[in-house]
Amino acid sequence: MVTGAGIVSALGIGWPANAAGFRAGRIAFRPVTLFDVSRQRVKTAAEVELPSALPPTRLTGKMARRLDRASRMLVLAAHEAWAQAGWEPADDLPMVLGTTAGGMSLGEAYFRVATQTPQRHRQQPTRALHYQPQTQGRTIASALGLGGPITIISNACASGTNAIGHAWELIRSGRHPRVLAGGYDALSQLVFAGFDSLQTLSPTLCRPFDAGRDGLALGEGAAMLTLETLDRARRRGAGILGEVIGYGTTIDQHHLTQPHPQGDAALAAMALACQTARVTPADIDYLNAHGTGTPLNDSAEALAIRRWAGTRTATLPVSSTKASIGHLLGGAGAVEAVVGLMTLREQWLPPEAAFETPDPACAFPIVRAPQDGRVTTILSNSFGFGGVNATLVLRRWT
Amino acid sequence: MSRVFVCGLGAVSPAGWNLPAMREALEKGEPLPLQTLERPGWAKPLRARLVPKPVLRPALLAHPRLRRTSPITQYAAAAALEAATVLQSNPGRNDRLGVVVCLQSGCVEYSYRYFGEVLRDAATASPLLFPETVFAAPASHVAALLGNTPLVHTLVGDPAAFLQGLAVGAQWLQEQRVDRCLVIGAEETNWLLADGLWHFEHSAVVSGGAGAICLSLEPATSLAVELRAITDPHTYTTRKSRARAAQAMRAQLPPASPVELLCDGLDGSPRADAPEVAAWRDWAGARLSPKRILGEGLMAAAAWQCVAACDAVASGRFLAANVSLVGCNQQAVGARFERAGASVSDSPSDASERSISP
Numbered sequence: 001m002v003t004g005a006g007i008v009s010a011l012g013i014g015w016p017a018n019a020a021g022f023r024a025g026r027i028a029f030r031p032v033t034l035f036d037v038s039r040q041r042v043k044t045a046a047e048v049e050l051p052s053a054l055p056p057t058r059l060t061g062k063m064a065r066r067l068d069r070a071s072r073m074l075v076l077a078a079h080e081a082w083a084q085a086g087w088e089p090a091d092d093l094p095m096v097l098g099t100t101a102g103g104m105s106l107g108e109a110y111f112r113v114a115t116q117t118p119q120r121h122r123q124q125p126t127r128a129l130h131y132q133p134q135t136q137g138r139t140i141a142s143a144l145g146l147g148g149p150i151t152i153i154s155n156a157c158a159s160g161t162n163a164i165g166h167a168w169e170l171i172r173s174g175r176h177p178r179v180l181a182g183g184y185d186a187l188s189q190l191v192f193a194g195f196d197s198l199q200t201l202s203p204t205l206c207r208p209f210d211a212g213r214d215g216l217a218l219g220e221g222a223a224m225l226t227l228e229t230l231d232r233a234r235r236r237g238a239g240i241l242g243e244v245i246g247y248g249t250t251i252d253q254h255h256l257t258q259p260h261p262q263g264d265a266a267l268a269a270m271a272l273a274c275q276t277a278r279v280t281p282a283d284i285d286y287l288n289a290h291g292t293g294t295p296l297n298d299s300a301e302a303l304a305i306r307r308w309a310g311t312r313t314a315t316l317p318v319s320s321t322k323a324s325i326g327h328l329l330g331g332a333g334a335v336e337a338v339v340g341l342m343t344l345r346e347q348w349l350p351p352e353a354a355f356e357t358p359d360p361a362c363a364f365p366i367v368r369a370p371q372d373g374r375v376t377t378i379l380s381n382s383f384g385f386g387g388v389n390a391t392l393v394l395r396r397w398t
Numbered sequence: 399m400s401r402v403f404v405c406g407l408g409a410v411s412p413a414g415w416n417l418p419a420m421r422e423a424l425e426k427g428e429p430l431p432l433q434t435l436e437r438p439g440w441a442k443p444l445r446a447r448l449v450p451k452p453v454l455r456p457a458l459l460a461h462p463r464l465r466r467t468s469p470i471t472q473y474a475a476a477a478a479l480e481a482a483t484v485l486q487s488n489p490g491r492n493d494r495l496g497v498v499v500c501l502q503s504g505c506v507e508y509s510y511r512y513f514g515e516v517l518r519d520a521a522t523a524s525p526l527l528f529p530e531t532v533f534a535a536p537a538s539h540v541a542a543l544l545g546n547t548p549l550v551h552t553l554v555g556d557p558a559a560f561l562q563g564l565a566v567g568a569q570w571l572q573e574q575r576v577d578r579c580l581v582i583g584a585e586e587t588n589w590l591l592a593d594g595l596w597h598f599e600h601s602a603v604v605s606g607g608a609g610a611i612c613l614s615l616e617p618a619t620s621l622a623v624e625l626r627a628i629t630d631p632h633t634y635t636t637r638k639s640r641a642r643a644a645q646a647m648r649a650q651l652p653p654a655s656p657v658e659l660l661c662d663g664l665d666g667s668p669r670a671d672a673p674e675v676a677a678w679r680d681w682a683g684a685r686l687s688p689k690r691i692l693g694e695g696l697m698a699a700a701a702w703q704c705v706a707a708c709d710a711v712a713s714g715r716f717l718a719a720n721v722s723l724v725g726c727n728q729q730a731v732g733a734r735f736e737r738a739g740a741s742v743s744d745s746p747s748d749a750s751e752r753s754i755s756p
Contacts, residue, residue, distance in 0.1 A: 036520075037520075039521040040521070073654055111510070113516075115438060115590075116441030118437070118440060129727060133729065138633070138635070138728065149562070150633055150728065151562055152553060152555050154533035154552045154554045155534050155550070156534040173569070180422055189516060189520075192513065192527075193516040193523055193525075199525070242474070251541050251548065253541055253547070256530075256535060285439075383535060385531060386534035386552075387538050387542075388534065
């Protein structure tokens with residue numbers, strides 16, 4: 001059961017701001033201000049506007065001041081989920097995080113100082129320490145008073161989904177009664193330049209599954225979920241936001257950066273998730289696609305959805321919320337899981353406002369305008385650089 | 399819970415490109431010669447122990463996925479292939495193989511080169527380098543090299559996360575999601591990483607390489623080594639110092655025995671070693687410290703410790719080996735490997751009754 005959810009994206013901080021933005025299909029891209037993009041092809045991304053102060057936690061003022069951008073987003077998301085769940089601190093509570101870059105901006109700063117002013121050491125140890133994802137995990141543990149194991153999964157863009165899936169498996173297997181899980185990534189110059197040099201960034205607007213799509217857009221954010229057994233949630237009288245009922249993960253060995261054109265691994269991930277959830281495509285009311293907006297990824301995913309959904313394809317509402325907030329990499333799967341919970345709780349479907357021309361390869365209807373819907377079960381896809389594919393199935397709790 | 403056995407070992411280290419080379423260096427007991435890494439702006443270079451260039455180009459590098467990869471992938475792939483030799487003995491079985499790659503610093507060489515290019519002129523930075531900077535790249539390449547790999551994860555953390563990787567592999571086996579699971583710890587190094595380490599321990603000697611352990615539920619095809627226990631991960635918190643975490647880990651492993659080995663993570667750096675030295679002060683049995691010989695290889699070193707422990711048990715030199723991983727900034731975790739079928743402890747420890755869980 002999911003009893004708490006926290007979310008940070010370019011649409012805002014917290015559930016209400018994000019729910020309003022996703023429901024309306026707001027687009028949150030703007031010129032990049034965090035680093036120099038003057039020599040890049042693309043100069044926009046979905047930057048988060050971070051508040052000047054963090055919510056009260058167990059972090060000291062000194063600890064809070066040291067936090068990098070990724071850690072601040074993570075603290076905000078974790079605090080929201082934690083407060084909503086009403087969990088108490090514990091020394092044995094496990095945490096599973098997904099990220100691709102950790103505190104990359106600190107690593108970049110370390111590089112600059114070491115190569116440009118090598119005699120300067122001030123703050124270099126702090127940068128070296130805080131850029132590592134495990135330090136960010138420990139920051140959350142310190143903020144919330146936790147002491148359990150921290151597992152960090154870095155399966156590229158599937159990391160957040162894998163983190164939630166792994167946490168779900170820890171609970172389902174009886175290893176732990178509750179787990180804090182999620183994903184995060186902040187924008188960084190290295191990653192932005194990397195996608196730009198691969199020419200995968202859209203020079204216009206990210207339009208997943210549109211016939212005229214020309215690339216992805218990067219964003220940043222974090223999301224955290226509190227997962228626990230039904231018995232535990234009931235005993236506590238906790239509010240239940242939704243239920244994780246299925247998870248599948250597979251590997252696409254076709255290429256480091258390109259999916260198999262037939263979407264074989266994506267199909268297998270969806271099938272596996274539905275198998276564990278004991279549902280069929282007919283039971284799925286909405287599919288939150290990985291939908292990056294690149295020609296190759298969307299074609300492969302569209303074909304995989306068609307092969308997986310069969311006769312359901314023509315009526316299955318699909319959208320990619322990356323059209324609103326960009327690709328959050330390690331944070332994408334977790335943020336999109338929270339979007340899935342929003343659709344289940346509030347009974348609407350998130351539209352792609354910039355979508356114009358359907359790609360004939362996409363045999364499913366794209367949600368193009370804000371709309372209410374009867375949503376009981378949803379499926380969320382995340383497919384990673386390197387080939388790890390992961391799918392979650394979430395169900396409404398009534 | 400099903401019992402988990404070790405069915406293959408592999409290592410790439412400053413001693414060479416296979417386990418026999420590492421074994422020989424560890425048996426000799428003398429620290430390998432030091433190399434230097436030039437540090438721009440400094441007269442005094444940094445110290446390192448580097449993986450030697452192979453005498454012959456490894457055949458695995460002919461695989462299309464490995465031609466342009468960074469050294470970390472090549473180390474991981476070589477160690478993985480060595481550990482997976484058992485698969486080649488019966489290719490008709492087509493075992494489903496899980497792959498867990500554990501990293502701390504990850505793909506530092508290409509990241510260094512790529513970000514340098516970005517700062518010089520982002521418009522001309524090489525698109526060939528960027529994909530190899532991603533933590534998930536080595537696992538992706540290893541999975542492609544090995545074929546039937548339905549489950550692949552990359553775990554990041556301090557070196558003790560290698561034992562989390564072993565626990566994940568054991569979990570996948572016990573849930574029957576794979577037939578065998580390769581757990582790999584790998585690192586590559588350059589002057590920037592050595593510079594980072596220098597800030598915390600001036601005497602540290604950075605190194606790179608990989609270690610791999612292949613797990614299975616089948617004793618028949620194993621090396622007669624059983625993964626008997628992995629302790630709880632003892633995370634460092636404001637309330638639990640590194641020293642306390644090390645002691646808590648130590649308390650979950652058995653007392654010293656003359657027929658057992660302790661494979662520890664000491665590298666001769668007094669400050670960094672202190673918590674582990676204190677935690678194992680009572681240990682009177684045999685002790686092996688691979689990092690003193692091979693250098694501070696971070697996640698690779700954690701893997702070397704486990705590989706060396708398994709190798710010592712597999713060879714019959716010891717009936718059991720304990721591994722102590724007191725990570726630099728996350729957690730302390732220990733593990734215990736026993737000779738399969740051997741009874742080595744009259745007084746079952748906490749560890750011998752524990753299940754293996756991440």
